[in-house]
Amino acid sequence: MLDILCPFQRFSCMCIRVQKEMASSSSNTYNSPCAACKFLRRKCMPGCIFAPYFPPEEPHKFANVHKIFGASNVTKLLNELLPHQREDAVNSLAYEAEARVRDPVYGCVGAISYLQRQVHRLQKELDAANADLVHYGLSTSTPSNVVDLVFQPQPLQPQQPVYRLPGTSPVMNQQPRGTGGSRGTFLPWNNGNDQQGGNM
Amino acid sequence: MNPKRCAACKYLRRRCPKDCIFSPYFPPSDPDKFACIHRIYGAGNVSKMLQQLPVQTRAEAVESLSFEAKCRVEDPVYGCVGIISLLQTQIQKTQTLLARTQAQIAVAQAKHSQTQISEFM
Numbered sequence: 001m002l003d004i005l006c007p008f009q010r011f012s013c014m015c016i017r018v019q020k021e022m023a024s025s026s027s028n029t030y031n032s033p034c035a036a037c038k039f040l041r042r043k044c045m046p047g048c049i050f051a052p053y054f055p056p057e058e059p060h061k062f063a064n065v066h067k068i069f070g071a072s073n074v075t076k077l078l079n080e081l082l083p084h085q086r087e088d089a090v091n092s093l094a095y096e097a098e099a100r101v102r103d104p105v106y107g108c109v110g111a112i113s114y115l116q117r118q119v120h121r122l123q124k125e126l127d128a129a130n131a132d133l134v135h136y137g138l139s140t141s142t143p144s145n146v147v148d149l150v151f152q153p154q155p156l157q158p159q160q161p162v163y164r165l166p167g168t169s170p171v172m173n174q175q176p177r178g179t180g181g182s183r184g185t186f187l188p189w190n191n192g193n194d195q196q197g198g199n200m
Numbered sequence: 201m202n203p204k205r206c207a208a209c210k211y212l213r214r215r216c217p218k219d220c221i222f223s224p225y226f227p228p229s230d231p232d233k234f235a236c237i238h239r240i241y242g243a244g245n246v247s248k249m250l251q252q253l254p255v256q257t258r259a260e261a262v263e264s265l266s267f268e269a270k271c272r273v274e275d276p277v278y279g280c281v282g283i284i285s286l287l288q289t290q291i292q293k294t295q296t297l298l299a300r301t302q303a304q305i306a307v308a309q310a311k312h313s314q315t316q317i318s319e320f321m
Contacts, residue, residue, distance in 0.1 A: 070244070115288065119287060
């Protein structure tokens with residue numbers, strides 16, 4: 001099972017940004033086509049929309065994105081975004097495409113389901129720990145800060161229906177807003193053994 | 201026009217054959233589902249993906265594709281990866297709080313034991 005980092009941790013490395021800038025300029029200066037144009041067997045023109053984000057050193061990145069989304073759909077998506085948004089958009093598309101290639105049935109949703117269960121489990125543990133803490137606070141001379149010690153988690157605003165696999169209960173509601181650049185943990189990939197339903 | 205065309209064939213303005221790969225998963229009562237998936241993935245790509253899957257897994261695949269497509273339409277930059285990022289952050293925060301609370305329990309337990317010993321004495 002491979003660990004997959006959230007793409008914004010994977011691609012935030014400055015050296016990778018520098019590589020991209022060099023690849024973008026080198027595509028024009030040295031006529032080295034970007035991975036997309038290489039894959040599509042076409043001339044990589046100056047101002048190629050793919051060149052900044054699909055360096056020739058990462059052919060699999062575009063191959064996956066093209067397989068799942070298609071080059072023309074990606075072009076349309078990128079054209080609808082501002083230039084400063086495109087890198088993150090490409091990275092998230094590449095992440096989703098890779099997830100879908102690895103797990104053709106559930107794709108990224110497998111990871112979401114796994115993480116939702118983790119959050120639910122941790123929240124239950126935290127609730128139990130808080131209950132224990134209150135118990136100790138009440139059974140001994142109550143420290144003045146015992147109330148402060150009890151964490152009352154703020155529930156997330158339910159704005160988007162949670163993804164619910166058949167046979168599971170919805171854990172939380174989420175608004176699908178990217179936070180970008182979060183300190184993501186290593187993400188164990190979709191495991192067919194410990195998840196409910198079908199492949200999961 | 202065949203009134204029993206699936207949502208996909210209706211959207212693509214074509215005849216819906218008996219063995220249409222989309223029809224079990226895109227009923228005409230839910231046109232937005234296919235419209236969203238087509239916008240992000242394209243009908244050809246979805247058809248290819250479904251053809252490569254065993255029949256019994258296709259319904260799940262369509263639901264997950266539909267969810268990801270909706271996320272991407274609502275958040276064109278991050279799509280459902282935004283949710284993953286949010287969940288990872290939530291997990292980290294909860295883990296930190298849990299560790300802190302467990303440390304506080306340990307302190308409270310120690311105080312409790314001390315109190316009991318001093319009462320005994």
